Amino acid sequence: MIRLxxxxxxxxxxxxxxxxxxGVNLHVKRGEMVAIMGPSGSGKTTMLNLIGCLDIPSSGSYxxxxxxxxxxxxxxxxxxxxxxxxxxxxxxxxxxxxxxxANVELGMRYAGCPDTxxxxxxxxxxxxSERASHKPSELSGGEQQxxxxxxxxxxxxxxxxxxxxxxxxxxxTGAEIxxxxxxxxxxxxxxxxxxxHEADIAHYCQRVxxxxxxxxxxxxxx
Amino acid sequence: xxxxxxxxxxxxEGVKAHKLRSSLTILGIVIGVAxxxxxxSIGRGTQAQILSxxxxxxxxxxxxxxxxxxxxxxxxxxxxxxxxxxQEDAEAIAEQVPYVATxxxxxxxxxQLIYGSNNVNSQVIGVTPAYQEAYxxxxxxxxxxxxxxxxxxxxxxxxxxxxxxxxxxxxxxVGQQIRMGxxxxxxxxxxxxxxxxxxxxxxxxxxxxxxxxxxxxxxQRTSTGEHLVSSIAVTVxxxxxxxxxxxxxxxxxxxxHGLASTDDDDFSIGSMEELVSTVSETTETxxxxxxxxxxxxxxxxxxxxxxxxxVSVVERTREIGIRKALGARERDIWGQFxxxxxxxxxxxxxxxxxxxxxxxxxxxxxxxxxxxxxxxSSDIVIxxxxxxxxxxxxxxxxxxxxxxxxxxxxxxxxx
Numbered sequence: 167m168i169r170l171x172x173x174x175x176x177x178x179x180x181x182x183x184x185x186x187x188x189g190v191n192l193h194v195k196r197g198e199m200v201a202i203m204g205p206s207g208s209g210k211t212t213m214l215n216l217i218g219c220l221d222i223p224s225s226g227s228y229x230x231x232x233x234x235x236x237x238x239x240x241x242x243x244x245x246x247x248x249x250x251x252x253x254x255x256x257x258x259x260x261x262x263x264x265x266x267x268a269n270v271e272l273g274m275r276y277a278g279c280p281d282t283x284x285x286x287x288x289x290x291x292x293x294x295s296e297r298a299s300h301k302p303s304e305l306s307g308g309e310q311q312x313x314x315x316x317x318x319x320x321x322x323x324x325x326x327x328x329x330x331x332x333x334x335x336x337x338x339t340g341a342e343i344x345x346x347x348x349x350x351x352x353x354x355x356x357x358x359x360x361x362x363h364e365a366d367i368a369h370y371c372q373r374v375x376x377x378x379x380x381x382x383x384x385x386x387x388x
Numbered sequence: 389x390x391x392x393x394x395x396x397x398x399x400x401e402g403v404k405a406h407k408l409r410s411s412l413t414i415l416g417i418v419i420g421v422a423x424x425x426x427x428x429s430i431g432r433g434t435q436a437q438i439l440s441x442x443x444x445x446x447x448x449x450x451x452x453x454x455x456x457x458x459x460x461x462x463x464x465x466x467x468x469x470x471x472x473x474x475q476e477d478a479e480a481i482a483e484q485v486p487y488v489a490t491x492x493x494x495x496x497x498x499x500q501l502i503y504g505s506n507n508v509n510s511q512v513i514g515v516t517p518a519y520q521e522a523y524x525x526x527x528x529x530x531x532x533x534x535x536x537x538x539x540x541x542x543x544x545x546x547x548x549x550x551x552x553x554x555x556x557x558x559x560x561x562v563g564q565q566i567r568m569g570x571x572x573x574x575x576x577x578x579x580x581x582x583x584x585x586x587x588x589x590x591x592x593x594x595x596x597x598x599x600x601x602x603x604x605x606x607x608q609r610t611s612t613g614e615h616l617v618s619s620i621a622v623t624v625x626x627x628x629x630x631x632x633x634x635x636x637x638x639x640x641x642x643x644x645h646g647l648a649s650t651d652d653d654d655f656s657i658g659s660m661e662e663l664v665s666t667v668s669e670t671t672e673t674x675x676x677x678x679x680x681x682x683x684x685x686x687x688x689x690x691x692x693x694x695x696x697x698x699v700s701v702v703e704r705t706r707e708i709g710i711r712k713a714l715g716a717r718e719r720d721i722w723g724q725f726x727x728x729x730x731x732x733x734x735x736x737x738x739x740x741x742x743x744x745x746x747x748x749x750x751x752x753x754x755x756x757x758x759x760x761x762x763x764x765s766s767d768i769v770i771x772x773x774x775x776x777x778x779x780x781x782x783x784x785x786x787x788x789x790x791x792x793x794x795x796x797x798x799x800x801x802x803x
Contacts, residue, residue: 248715276715
């Protein structure tokens with residue numbers, strides 16, 4: 167599903183250059199649920215951005231479903247994001263002016279197949295059908311994150327990326343969110359890659375990849 | 389269709405999310421469009437008024453006058469060259485030139501008119517019955533000079549409304565006798581007032597048969613015995629043939645007057661159509677000038693739209709980042725922002741058209757700005773709407789481009 171080969175990412179920092187990723191190799195199989203852990207500044211977010219086709223590597227190759235996407239133009243990357251990838255963010259990133267349902271529907275919009283019925287079903291599956299017409303400001307943090315999960319899942323993308331999905335939630339709600347995620351992952355069989363720095367959250371996954379100083383330090387199977 | 393409707397709904401959501409800001413933006417466009425509409429309606433109204441004044445004289449009128457034409461360096465004052473048109477010229481035009489409806493030769497002279505103790509200096513015009521048709525004259529009382537009157541040199545007169553007012557002071561004029569120079573004529577009709585016009589008015593004139601004028605006042609003839617006239621009015625049956633008729637008359641008169649090909653014309657021809665087009669051009673320029681002034685207001689409104697849209701892009705950086713993460717391409721973001729600015733300025737344009745239309749109605753009905761007629765024509769409305777949408781697209785371009793080119797990672801990180 168995901169194959170990273172000798173990926174590096176260098177950011178210009180004034181006159182010097184900052185090497186955030188220093189040759190990352192990674193393999194994620196179809197349907198796997200993988201956690202990426204590491205201290206802040208280790209490059210895990212940069213890595214997730216690359217996997218999510220929000221950015222391209224400075225060197226190395228990235229194959230998504232056996233297609234090399236590391237040299238695509240911004241427009242082609244947008245198409246890949248629209249069709250193949252669903253994002254779940256730490257800060258939910260819902261549009262404040264839209265209702266929960268409209269936010270979910272937005273997840274399908276750029277894939278070219280907006281569908282209100284499917285959006286309702288997705289909300290139903292995260293247990294929020296009652297609050298479909300509420301604006302994000304009228305929802306709790308856990309509810310907002312559930313809307314954003316519904317948004318990521320509604321187009322049934324092969325790959326779901328989550329950047330600290332429980333980072334802004336208390337441990338109880340966090341656990342709730344994780345059980346929803348794992349359940350949906352089992353049902354739909356998408357590949358799921360998430361960043362976290364909480365060990366018990368990482369334990370919901372099948373494999374944990376530890377990143378340090380821009381390199382994969384070690385992996386553990388759970 | 390569904391997609392189109394959906395993007396309209398999205399645009400509306402974006403506009404609705406910032407009500408105050410959107411309405412202030414719209415206001416700028418409203419003022420611009422309303423001033424374009426009302427100022428241009430004043431221009432158009434004035435133009436229509438002037439043209440209808442001219443056309444009341446007869447728009448298919450061609451006037452042949454003696455002397456050289458204006459275009460050849462001004463009117464020549466030499467008496468020899470100023471008395472070249474004859475009644476026989478008029479007859480030849482009537483017989484030989486196609487598309488001619490009426491030919492009305494006339495002569496005029498200034499005389500003192502006396503009735504009772506009143507007297508007035510007036511222009512006496514000796515006319516043929518065709519004069520009535522050529523100048524669209526109507527009689528308010530009595531009748532116009534008939535063919536019989538003309539053939540017999542009857543001592544009758546048709547007087548203008550101002551002359552009637554000054555001589556008769558409201559008393560009935562028809563049937564009364566007035567002294568005109570050394571002769572006496574009987575009033576057989578009074579003309580309806582035509583108001584003042586650029587060509588001089590028959591309101592201040594007295595019309596008598598041309599034959600009567602030749603017998604009683606002046607009997608000017610050329611060396612070959614033809615009767616001189618001061619002008620010949622010709623009307624054209626088909627207005628589209630006006631230019632052709634002018635050239636035919638020129639040809640005919642040149643040969644009748646025995647002019648060599650190197651000689652200048654000894655007469656000049658002015659067509660009403662020419663005058664109408666000159667006046668139209670002038671007033672059109674005036675209208676455009678007014679429109680341009682109002683256009684500045686519209687431009688300022690457009691810059692307002694750009695300003696607001698730029699602010700909006702900055703404010704919605706995070707939203708743009710989210711949309712991009714969800715797979716929006718640059719052109720999706722472009723479309724979103726452009727349609728928002730076009731929507732804002734188009735609704736501003738619509739409201740502005742309504743307001744401008746109301747304003748121009750108000751101006752003409754209450755007469756605040758004096759006696760001005762206004763006219764809102766559909767081409768101005770369409771133009772104003774098109775320009776307002778164009779302004780939305782033009783001034784939305786820069787903000788939309790900025791939004792579309794945002795880096796998704798940075799946009800998502802933006803607080």
